[in-house]
Amino acid sequence: MASLAVHSKKHKMCVVGSGNWGTTIAKVIAENTRENKDLFDEEVQMWVYEEEVQIPKDSKHYDPGSSLCSKPQKLTQLINGLHENVKYLPNIPLPENIVANPEITDAVKDATILIFNLPHQFINKVCENIKGKILPFARGISCIKGVAVSDKGCDLFSDSIGQKLGIYVGALSGANIANEIALEKWCETTVAYDPPVMDSRQPTPEATPSGSPHGSSANLKDLNGTTATTPKGKTQKLLALPAEYPPLNHSNMKKLFHRPYFHVRMVTDVAGVSLGGALKNVVALAAGWVDGLGWGDNAKAAVMRVGILEETKFGRTFFSETCRTETFTEESAGVADMITSCSGGRNFRCAKMSVKEGKPIEEIEERELNGQKLQGTSTAYEVNEFLRSQNREKDFPLFTAVYEILDGKKKPQDIPSLIEPANE
Ligand SMILES: NC(=O)c1ccc[n+]([C@@H]2O[C@H](COP(=O)([O-])OP(=O)(O)OC[C@H]3O[C@@H](n4cnc5c(N)ncnc54)[C@H](O)[C@@H]3O)[C@@H](O)[C@H]2O)c1
Numbered sequence: 001m002a003s004l005a006v007h008s009k010k011h012k013m014c015v016v017g018s019g020n021w022g023t024t025i026a027k028v029i030a031e032n033t034r035e036n037k038d039l040f041d042e043e044v045q046m047w048v049y050e051e052e053v054q055i056p057k058d059s060k061h062y063d064p065g066s067s068l069c070s071k072p073q074k075l076t077q078l079i080n081g082l083h084e085n086v087k088y089l090p091n092i093p094l095p096e097n098i099v100a101n102p103e104i105t106d107a108v109k110d111a112t113i114l115i116f117n118l119p120h121q122f123i124n125k126v127c128e129n130i131k132g133k134i135l136p137f138a139r140g141i142s143c144i145k146g147v148a149v150s151d152k153g154c155d156l157f158s159d160s161i162g163q164k165l166g167i168y169v170g171a172l173s174g175a176n177i178a179n180e181i182a183l184e185k186w187c188e189t190t191v192a193y194d195p196p197v198m199d200s201r202q203p204t205p206e207a208t209p210s211g212s213p214h215g216s217s218a219n220l221k222d223l224n225g226t227t228a229t230t231p232k233g234k235t236q237k238l239l240a241l242p243a244e245y246p247p248l249n250h251s252n253m254k255k256l257f258h259r260p261y262f263h264v265r266m267v268t269d270v271a272g273v274s275l276g277g278a279l280k281n282v283v284a285l286a287a288g289w290v291d292g293l294g295w296g297d298n299a300k301a302a303v304m305r306v307g308i309l310e311e312t313k314f315g316r317t318f319f320s321e322t323c324r325t326e327t328f329t330e331e332s333a334g335v336a337d338m339i340t341s342c343s344g345g346r347n348f349r350c351a352k353m354s355v356k357e358g359k360p361i362e363e364i365e366e367r368e369l370n371g372q373k374l375q376g377t378s379t380a381y382e383v384n385e386f387l388r389s390q391n392r393e394k395d396f397p398l399f400t401a402v403y404e405i406l407d408g409k410k411k412p413q414d415i416p417s418l419i420e421p422a423n424e
């Protein structure tokens, strides 16, 4: 007879970040912690980068006679009082079990699962602030779309966050325009989670089940239960999840994210999922430019085709140990995210306006996004810095073209010739 394990502790969640996507993911998770009380503590902590926010005049909460509306208020107080993030996710009611917390160390201190969800330019500072102040056996999921480029090379944020904090971090990415998910319009996402086997004699319950759709990463096997090797060959100390907690296997991870309107596919390819999310933002800029030139859908499709080829090549070339081509061609984090981002994402829309109006994209970002941040522009520079360091710019002509256009060396009109293979 199968025995049912009883666990004396529940997982506690903290979403690190509260922008457009951070707040949406907090909503998704808070709905699921309510429905899975055997696994998860109902309360979801959400760290908010505190700022003073004026309730907009078109908000349903706006009342000219109310003291709340007479002057700017702390964003955390507005979120906890109105159960809405009026600045970054307006008009979407949030579950009351989300607690907005401006103190990062307080927000993360009890979390067994940390969801990193903020623009990638801010994550290093956040990691410095919480290093040594989290549960040492916590697990993480990075929802950040970007790559961590430094003088040491190009890393995934899942790896760089994991290395800095000494924890295992997986990745969530997909064709996921936050506003649509917040309105509970159906979509898919991909969650990559493949923690090391802590002890080869007694696999921990969270180890990826054999026979999972994408197998397990054998190079992450740990023989003494205290160190593991990341996909880029770095060793890292990792603690096993204490047995009092429910296992964090694919089934329980899926329960944290899957909703009727947000369908999750669990995989093990953290590199492919992370790179798909980061690199499509660069491609979406090119798609916006050709659309802004009035070149139509065929031109946009050409950019997407080359984009998928280049992101696949990037994965195969620089993350060859773990990255799977199929992630780019079969998963939401690959081809589907390329399509949605090149159709209605912020990078696409701002790039399109910048061409139509003849203005720098930074000016459009500032004017249109009310504090939200584009990721494609900085990622294009970071990817180029890395490619240049490897002397591989010519092998990625679309990524290089986007960088050169942003840098003023080339024009959007040059894209067809820039991405044409030299010998054809
Ligand atoms: N918005 C989407 O549709 C979407 C969908 C999927 C993935 N993503 C990815 O999710 C990540 C987070 O994006 P988002 O849309 O939630 O953010 P956003 O674009 O809404 O960014 C604004 C956030 O940045 C915060 N911020 C501003 N200055 C800061 C500072 N100095 N330190 C820390 N935080 C600061 C703001 O408080 C706010 O929470 C990005 O990598 C993005 O690519 C976004």
Ligand SMILES: O=P(O)(O)OC[C@H](O)CO
Pocket: 145, 174, 175, 176, 177, 178, 281, 284, 337, 340, 341, 344, 345, 346, 347, 348, 374, 375
């Ligand atoms: O609005 P963007 O361009 O940041 O893209 C949003 C999401 O990443 C789409 O999946």
